[in-house]
Every structure is written in C-alpha cells, then in structure tokens.
Amino acid sequence: MQLAIGLYDGFTALDVIGPYQVFANHPGVDVVFCADRTGPIHDDVDHLRVQVDATFADVPAPDILLVGGGMITRRLAEERAPIVGWIEAAHPATTWTTSVCTGALLLGAAGLLDGEPATTHWCAYDQLAGYGAAVTEQRVVRTGKIVTGAGVSAGIDMALTLVGLMDGTDLAEAIQLGIEYDPQPPYDAGAPSKARPEIKGLVEAVVTQAEAAI
C-alpha cells in the first residue's frame, strides 16, 4: 500500500513524523512525502526542511492519505490551497484518509467532515466545527475510512490505531515495541482538561499570536 503524506510550508514536524515512524518499518506500506512542488519544504519554525521529490500530481491515488497540521492550516483551508484539491480528488479512491492536529481543517475544507465526528488540536475545535464536523475531545476518531487525531503528538496514537485496524494486533504491538512507545510524560498537562487554567491561557495566547502573524 502507498501512504502519501502531504506537506506544505509551515507544517508541524511531529504531526507527520510520528505517524511516519509508525509506518516506516511496516512491511506492507511504502511511504512518500508530497507537496505542491518538489524541493525543500520548511516547517512552522523554519529550522527543519524536508526534501520532497513528489508533487501532488505524482501521487494522485494513495491508499492511505495523511495530512498533518500547522498554524497555517486555517489559511490554507480558507484559501483552498493545492493540498485541499489533492485531498478532494484523492479521497474517493483511498482506503484510509487521515489527519493529525489541524490537518483536520484541510479535510474539512475538502468537504469530508460535514456531519462527521472528528477531532483536531484543542485550539482549533471551533474552526473544525465550522466545516460541519461533530468535534469530539477524543484522541483518535474514526468515521468510516476517515481517521482524525488530536494535536501534534496524537499522530502516533492515530497511526498505531490505524495499523491495528489494517493489520491486527500483532503488527501494531510489534511496531509499538519497536519504537518503544511506552510513554511516561513527566507532567500531566497534555490535554486542556488536565492543564492548569493559567497554562491553558498561556498556550492559547501563543497560538492566537502565532496565527495572527501568518
């Protein structure tokens, strides 16, 4: 199966590299990064650049389509950037169409989530609801062949869930053990319901400021 990971300038690195690592050693999946052009694509803080060799036109019919998020996704969704058209065209033939974080806004803009349960980064719940999605705070949400994950690091859980659906427990557990995914966060502030109000307010302020600067 072909897994195509759609990138754009301003992507958040872990959103896509988490699922990438889950699938990198999957014996039946070939991964390709693609974008609206070939060449280096930079992430949201511009310290990381990924060399992309395939355009969206080169990968018109992936079996698994994955898009991650970034501060810029709201604008890409509103402007119907090329990645939205790619999702729209490819989705009818995919086996799985997936997103991590605010990548869900791109699925929304492609018209895939109207009336469907879905999730995204907690700072973007309202924006996702604007595309008709029934937003939930679950970490991984499946509706038919669409699987959405919550913010950034949730892509690892989303991808392991997907491997379990595709291939069963044994392979999913082997991959989990291979990447030693036995998380032990030193703090328990990873969800808006768990964080202290002042920490939540701080993150919301930073996100709002960063989005405004785009």
Next chain:
Amino acid sequence: MQLAIGLYDGFTALDVIGPYQVFANHPGVDVVFCADRTGPIHDDVDHLRVQVDATFADVPAPDILLVGGGMITRRLAEERAPIVGWIEAAHPATTWTTSVCTGALLLGAAGLLDGEPATTHWCAYDQLAGYGAAVTEQRVVRTGKIVTGAGVSAGIDMALTLVGLMDGTDLAEAIQLGIEYDPQPPYDAGAPSKARPEIKGLVEAVVTQAEAAI
C-alpha cells in the same frame, strides 16, 4: 541557548523530531541540525531526507547537544565516525549532553558513559554496557549534565524532562499542552517487559536482520 541536533545518514526520524518539536517553540532555545556535511541527510528507511545547512565544525560549542539513534549507530560508534569526535570535543562546554535511543552508543564511544547510569533502545542494552555504562530500563536517565532516553519515542519524555530541569514546571507543561502530549496508546506493548514474548522475539529478529544488512 543553542540546541544542536547531530544527524547522520541512517538516523531514525522520530528519535530527533520528538525532542525537536518539544524545543521548537521554546522561547529561549534556537535549534540547529548539523552533520558531517551539508546537504540532504537521509533517514534509516530512506523515505525522509532532511536538508542540513551546518556542519559539525559550524556548531562546535552548543549549549545543548542531542543525538538520536538508528540501526547504523553501532557501526558509527565502533568506527568512531565524525559525530563521535564532535560529541567528544563539544561535551566539556555543553550545559546538557543528551541522547535518544541508540544515540547513547555515540555518547558511549565518545567516552562519556563509563561508569555512568544510562539508557538506550532495549535492543541495545548489551552494546551500551560495552561502553561501561550502568544500563537501566528507566525511560529517562540523568547523570550530571548527561540525559539519555530510551528507544525512539522516549525522546519526547526526555526533552520534556529536560525543559522541566532547565526552566521549571510551567514552561514544560505549556509545551506539553501545546503538543497535546496526553498519550493514549491503543495497545500496551511498548516496553520489553510489557510485550508478549512472541512480539518481542519478532522485533528482535527484525532488528538483528536490519543491523546485519548495514
């Protein structure tokens, strides 16, 4: 502070991108990827190429030094590849010297772990012990200014631990919430002590085969 992430052909992507994402939005840290040459550096499955603009010589004195792992690290350690010399030269002046996964073998080869507690990917415990380290199965191990993390995904926990040590709880929790790191693995097989024996054997066989092929 400058965080320098040392890369080499054959690195495991999530090893470095997990910590990278934790530090990417840290207000006081500037991240730079470096390698023994500039240009694209490919990961262990060769689907991902990161464009690197700095050589080790360009980053001789990082405040935080981080190396990730990969199947090739045993060979790089044995051959004393350029990254080992970089670690050896930079370590005396770092504030923190850190590794994820089998990146610890590179610290070991640089002579940093002799008699020190440390961890690595569970498949490489014996190799790390060969460098005199007191290997533990803890997910994150600190000894003085050296912090080692276990396999692949443990870099996220390692980096959040480090932010807590450097900057205190508030910033660490804000970053955790920003990357929505509230892990909910769909399976509980992420450590050798938790996985079924046949799954553990499967992963060991794959790793042994992959290392032999290098």
